[in-house]
Amino acid sequence: MNTSVAVSHHHGPASGISRWLFTTNHKDIGTLYLWFSFLMFLTGGCMALLIRAELFQPGLQLIQPDFFNQMTTMHGLIMVFGAVMPAFVGLANWMIPLMVGAPDMALPRMNNWSFWILPFAFAMMISTLFMDGGAPNFGWTFYAPLSTTYAPPSVTFFIFAVHMMGISSIMGAINIIATILNLRAPGMTMMKLPLFVWTWLITAFLLIAVMPVLAGVVTMMLMDIHFGTSFFDAAGGGDPVLFQHVFWFFGHPEVYIMILPAFGIVSEIIPTFARKKLFGYASMVYATASIAVLSFVVWAHHMFTVGLPLAGELFFMFATMLIAVPTGVKVFNWVATMFRGSMTFETPMLFALAFVVLFTIGGFSGLMLAIAPVDFQYHDTYFVVAHFHYVLVPGAVFAIMAGAYYWLPKWCGNYYNETMGKVHFWCNFIGVNITFFPMHFIGLAGMPRRIPDYALQFADFNAIATVGAFIFGFSQLIFLYNVISCIRNSKPASDRVWEGSHGLEWTVASPAPYHSFSEPPQVK
Amino acid sequence: MIKTILGFPALLLFATASQAAWEVNLPRGVTEVSREIYDLHMTIFWICVAIGVVVFGVMLWSVIYHRKSRGAKAHNFHENVLVEIAWTVVPFIILIAMAVPATATLIKMYDNTEAELDIQITGYQWKWRYQYLGEEIDFFSSLSTPRDQINNAAVKGEHYLLEVDNPLVIPAGKKVRFLLTANDVIHSWWVPDLAVKKDAIPGFINEAWTIVNEPGVYRGQCAELCGKDHGFMPIVVEVKAQADFDAWLAEVKQADQDKAAEAQKSWTLAELMETGEEVYNKACLACHQANGEGIPGVFPGLKNSPIALGDPGPHIDVVLNGKQGTAMQAFRDQLTAVELAAVITYERNAWGNKVGDLVTPAQIAELKE
Ligand SMILES: [Cu+2]
Ligand SMILES: [Cu+2]
Numbered sequence: 001m002n003t004s005v006a007v008s009h010h011h012g013p014a015s016g017i018s019r020w021l022f023t024t025n026h027k028d029i030g031t032l033y034l035w036f037s038f039l040m041f042l043t044g045g046c047m048a049l050l051i052r053a054e055l056f057q058p059g060l061q062l063i064q065p066d067f068f069n070q071m072t073t074m075h076g077l078i079m080v081f082g083a084v085m086p087a088f089v090g091l092a093n094w095m096i097p098l099m100v101g102a103p104d105m106a107l108p109r110m111n112n113w114s115f116w117i118l119p120f121a122f123a124m125m126i127s128t129l130f131m132d133g134g135a136p137n138f139g140w141t142f143y144a145p146l147s148t149t150y151a152p153p154s155v156t157f158f159i160f161a162v163h164m165m166g167i168s169s170i171m172g173a174i175n176i177i178a179t180i181l182n183l184r185a186p187g188m189t190m191m192k193l194p195l196f197v198w199t200w201l202i203t204a205f206l207l208i209a210v211m212p213v214l215a216g217v218v219t220m221m222l223m224d225i226h227f228g229t230s231f232f233d234a235a236g237g238g239d240p241v242l243f244q245h246v247f248w249f250f251g252h253p254e255v256y257i258m259i260l261p262a263f264g265i266v267s268e269i270i271p272t273f274a275r276k277k278l279f280g281y282a283s284m285v286y287a288t289a290s291i292a293v294l295s296f297v298v299w300a301h302h303m304f305t306v307g308l309p310l311a312g313e314l315f316f317m318f319a320t321m322l323i324a325v326p327t328g329v330k331v332f333n334w335v336a337t338m339f340r341g342s343m344t345f346e347t348p349m350l351f352a353l354a355f356v357v358l359f360t361i362g363g364f365s366g367l368m369l370a371i372a373p374v375d376f377q378y379h380d381t382y383f384v385v386a387h388f389h390y391v392l393v394p395g396a397v398f399a400i401m402a403g404a405y406y407w408l409p410k411w412c413g414n415y416y417n418e419t420m421g422k423v424h425f426w427c428n429f430i431g432v433n434i435t436f437f438p439m440h441f442i443g444l445a446g447m448p449r450r451i452p453d454y455a456l457q458f459a460d461f462n463a464i465a466t467v468g469a470f471i472f473g474f475s476q477l478i479f480l481y482n483v484i485s486c487i488r489n490s491k492p493a494s495d496r497v498w499e500g501s502h503g504l505e506w507t508v509a510s511p512a513p514y515h516s517f518s519e520p521p522q523v524k
Numbered sequence: 525m526i527k528t529i530l531g532f533p534a535l536l537l538f539a540t541a542s543q544a545a546w547e548v549n550l551p552r553g554v555t556e557v558s559r560e561i562y563d564l565h566m567t568i569f570w571i572c573v574a575i576g577v578v579v580f581g582v583m584l585w586s587v588i589y590h591r592k593s594r595g596a597k598a599h600n601f602h603e604n605v606l607v608e609i610a611w612t613v614v615p616f617i618i619l620i621a622m623a624v625p626a627t628a629t630l631i632k633m634y635d636n637t638e639a640e641l642d643i644q645i646t647g648y649q650w651k652w653r654y655q656y657l658g659e660e661i662d663f664f665s666s667l668s669t670p671r672d673q674i675n676n677a678a679v680k681g682e683h684y685l686l687e688v689d690n691p692l693v694i695p696a697g698k699k700v701r702f703l704l705t706a707n708d709v710i711h712s713w714w715v716p717d718l719a720v721k722k723d724a725i726p727g728f729i730n731e732a733w734t735i736v737n738e739p740g741v742y743r744g745q746c747a748e749l750c751g752k753d754h755g756f757m758p759i760v761v762e763v764k765a766q767a768d769f770d771a772w773l774a775e776v777k778q779a780d781q782d783k784a785a786e787a788q789k790s791w792t793l794a795e796l797m798e799t800g801e802e803v804y805n806k807a808c809l810a811c812h813q814a815n816g817e818g819i820p821g822v823f824p825g826l827k828n829s830p831i832a833l834g835d836p837g838p839h840i841d842v843v844l845n846g847k848q849g850t851a852m853q854a855f856r857d858q859l860t861a862v863e864l865a866a867v868i869t870y871e872r873n874a875w876g877n878k879v880g881d882l883v884t885p886a887q888i889a890e891l892k893e
Contacts, residue, residue, distance in 0.1 A: 058684065059676040066752045066819065133821025139749045145726065146709040146751060149849050150649075152822055234727020235848065240710060241725060275592070277602040305712060305747075306723045307730035310634045314627060321619045325612060328575075332611045335579055338586040340599040345591075353587070357580060364572035371622065373629040374565045376721045377550055380712060380747040445547035446716045448747045451755030453674060455685045457547055 012514050021116075024108035026093045027512060031411075032115050033090030034404070038480070040082030040122065041397075045473050047075040052435075052469040055462050060453055068452035069137035070129065076140025080258065081165045082122050084392065087400045088261040089114075089172045092200050095407060096176060098505035098512060099194045101185025101521045106178035114171040121164035128154035139450060141251070144232035144243040148224045155225065159218045166211040173204035173211075180204075185504070187523035191285070194503055195278065198285050199264030202292045206253045206260075209296075213250040217243065241306050248299035256295045259391060260288055262359075262399030263330060266352045268503075269406050270334055273349035274341030275500040280333040287326035287333075294323050304375045313372045320370035324363070331360050346498070347421030351402035354394055354429050362390030365440065380450075383443025389436045393472075394429075401428070401479070408486055409493035413511030416486040420478060427475030434468025551716050554738050558719035560629045568622060575615075636731040639701030641694065647704075647711030647724035647746070649851055650753035650810060653858070654692050657703075661776055664858050665690045666806065667756045674756075686743040689806075691760035695769040696739045704730040707853060709751060715744035715761055723748055736763045751851070753810050787861040787885040793869065796882060800870025803863045808871075811851060816875040823851070827875040836868070836883055843868055844891060861889035 013019045013028065023029060051071050054062045063071070093111065097104055105111045128135040133152035136142065147155060180193070180201045193201075220243075223229040230236025232243045263284075271278045278284065300308060300316040308316070334356050343349070365387040369375050378384060409415050438461035443449075447458045454462065493510040504523070508516045552562045590596040642657040651666035668689045672678035681687070694700045704713055706724040713732075714721040722732040736742070744759040764772060805814070812818050816827035826832045831839050843864060846854035855864060865885040872879040 058680060060674055061676065065755065066822070069749070069752065069754075131821070133819075137752075143710055143749070146749065150709050150751060150851055233849075234725075238727075240727065274590075274598065276598040277600065279602050280608055281602070283603075283608050305721050306725065307728060310631065313630055313634075317626065317630075318623060321623060324619060325615050328615045329608070329612055331579060335583050335586070336607075337602075338583060339590065340596075340601070341586065341590050342592045342596045342598040343587065343590055344593070353583075356583065360576065360579065364576065367572060368565070368568050371564060371568055371626045373626055373633055374561050374568070376633070377561055377565070377716060377719055379721060380714075441546075441548040444550045446551070446744070448714070448745050448755075450749045451745075453685060453755050455683070456680060460546060 026105045030090045030094030033086045037083050037087035044078035047071045052466040056466040065452045070135040073136045084258050084396050101504050101517050102183035103517050107175045114168045117168040121161045125161040159222050162218045166215045170211050173207035176204040185520040195267035196264035199260040203260045210250045210253045217246040248302045252299040253295040258396045262396045265399045265403040269348050269352040272500045274338045274343050276341040279336035287329045290326045304372050317372040348402045348406035350425045351398045355398045358394030381443040382439045382447045385449050386439035394432050409497045412487050414490035416482050420482045424478040431468050431472030435465050438465050553717045561719045640698040641700045644703045647706035650757040686758045688760045691762045693762045695766050696763050699735050701733045711746050711750045712748035714747040717742040739763045783860045787889040793882050796866045796869040800866035803867040832871050861885045864888045
């Protein structure tokens with residue numbers, strides 16, 4: 001027994017490609033997830049740039065409407081399921097064991113499998129672009145019957161791909177829960193967990209609750225398409241609105257799946273660079289939990305115009321407005337953490353500060369959208385597009401960037417180039433706002449979303465948005481270059497990396513050794 | 525190619541010049557409900573601005589004054605029950621203050637009673653059908669912007685993409701109720717100035733209403749993704765004073781009768797081909813394409829297709845009755861007998877199809893009975 005433990009201590013990574021194919025090491029798998037998500041981020045980003053290029057001027061220039069719809073659909077699906085979610089899982093893989101003092105994830109083999117499903121799922125989904133009839137063209141929300149009776153034949157591959165992504169996510173979530181609940185170091189009580197770990201624990205429960213619902217809804221589509229049922233087909237006695245209820249029962253918690261871990265990351269970074277303990281730790285935990293609970297009773301705010309009964313409209317309006325309370329608490333806590341701190345502004349902190357401001361702006365437009373009577377004007381316009389891009393891009397994506405810069409020295413053992421990091425940040429910050437802020441205006445002025453061409457009064461702001469999108473898109477190459485040079489060679493990082501850092505992950509060496517915490521640390 | 529390259533900058537200039545203003549806000553609209561909605565929108569907007577000023581103000585203050593480079597030393601407070609309760613309760617009270625007027629407006633929007641005119645609106649891929657209940661008026665309304673403008677081969681008009689062949693006409697000052705449904709996929713009928721947006725869903729009938737006092741022309745668009753030409757199914761509502769509205773009703777009824785009479789006259793192949801091409805471009809081109817070759821895997825081609833070259837019976841049947849469960853709609857009620865006969869004849873004799881026979885309007889009129 002003792003000897004086998006000693007042996008496993010000394011064996012490092014396998015060599016060559018088999019290291020990555022067969023690895024059960026949480027750090028390797030985390031790395032795989034992160035690279036995969038970056039690749040998907042660039043892929044989905046290219047699609048976004050094609051969309052923006054077509055919308056640069058009124059008239060059809062580059063692509064035809066059917067392909068435009070394929071691009072909006074694939075862009076949404078790839079960004080949600082391929083870029084943002086795997087990035088968070090990658091960060092969880094790397095950091096949760098280090099943060100709770102565990103030697104690895106609780107279920108390492110399953111961990112390997114959850115990752116390796118993803119490349120196949122996305123290869124299959126992207127291959128639909130080359131099929132007869134083209135890729136899915138019904139929007140990432142794939143409302144029936146546009147996605148069933150009226151869908152291109154490739155919809156079946158899309159359904160299969162969604163099933164695979166769902167399985168991957170559920171396994172990832174189980175693994176995270178098992179790790180957090182069972183592998184904490186002695187003395188690491190629940191109320192001592194870093195907030196990133198807390199937010200991921202809650203996110204993982206959300207995933208387990210709603211991914212099966214997504215699987216259910218795509219299975220019902222499959223039955224309608226191939227096995228003669230009529231779940232969503234009015235002509236056969238079915239109900240197209242049922243689709244939306246089931247979809248958004250998954251979809252709303254899904255948006256919190258994409259933002260709660262971001263809250264966690266920012267709650268790690270701000271205290272480090274403000275050199276001050278996080279304000280209101282306990283209220284942060286409770287706020288996260290209440291957002292998660294509320295996320296199950298607000299789904300129909302996406303459906304205010306489908307003809308819900310008045311009582312339903314009112315219920316979903318009030319419940320949605322209520323979410324502003326715990327979300328507000330979080331923002332106030334972050335600001336209170338900075339207040340009377342001793343701040344410095346390294347790249348991770350810049351991204352975190354931009355997150356707080358721009359996510360809050362996205363929260364404001366969210367609050368406006370919650371007001372049901374007004375939503376009749378906002379719904380399905382660019383105002384909604386502006387809203388969810390504000391919470392997802394400078395929200396989720398900035399938090400991921402912040403996390404990547406923050407932990408990169410721990411992962412690679414080297415500092416990234418700070419100047420280049422700041423240039424990357426400012427390009428992102430400016431690009432994001434030039435892209436998405438004008439969308440509020442064109443949405444209010446009446447431009448519907450998902451249209452390949454538009455009336456002339458929307459022309460100027462669309463042109464501006466396109467310029468912003470190209471700035472944002474191409475500045476990601478700076479990040480790529482910075483990460484690669486950081487891995488190759490650069491200034492070696494100390495174990496603590498940052499002056500104000502705190503927590504178990506900073507007690508191991510930089511770069512973090514292949515096996516860490518084989519002896520559990522003692523947390524006081 | 526050269527022409528497109530040269531024409532492009534000119535079009536750019538035109539696009540900028542013809543653009544009236546940098547619209548940045550919701551229109552106030554022309555109905556009581558639209559104005560209430562606008563006021564709610566502005567209220568919640570200013571509430572957000574006020575909260576933003578406070579939160580971002582404190583943040584900016586800290587960023588400027590509590591930075592290490594200024595020698596700021598970190599304090600070590602990290603909780604305060606009173607403050608935390610305050611910033612939970614205060615937003616809650618603000619929200620209640622906001623919910624009250626919102627609820628009142630919503631209740632008003634849901635009052636569909638006592639309408640003076642009922643219009644059924646049906647969404648089709650990619651046009652709207654308007655049926656005036658009790659008036660025997662029934663017509664389709666689709667985009668009238670020429671394809672050349674969309675493809676940048678012609679200068680774009682003032683109402684580019686927001687113009688239709690047959691606008692919806694309603695009387696001023698009357699409560700008009702819309703009954704919305706759809707024939708194929710979900711659409712959404714939206715006119716910002718009336719603040720009416722309601723989904724048109726197959727198998728459901730949704731209700732919405734409006735009272736517009738100002739005669740005028742109000743434009744909108746389909747708001748729910750409904751397939752390829754979702755961006756090309758605008759809505760135009762013409763509000764007319766009661767007397768003008770009555771005159772319009774009479775005119776439309778007369779025109780319908782004239783059309784019915786036309787079916788009985790005898791048509792030559794050339795005449796039918798000419799009308800047929802027009803109808804095809806308006807009603808069929810979106811799917812089956814200008815060259816009749818369709819889009820592989822989605823919309824079948826008609827060029828050299830067995831159905832267009834074979835016996836006319838099945839061809840007539842599919843155009844009149846559509847194909848259940850596919851994007852091919854029934855055109856029986858969408859087109860007149862003349863238009864149907866013409867378009868079928870056209871398909872059988874265009875793009876190198878040479879059947880040479882002619883489907884007569886009289887024949888179709890009989891089938892339509
Ligand atoms: Cu939602
Ligand atoms: Cu539409």
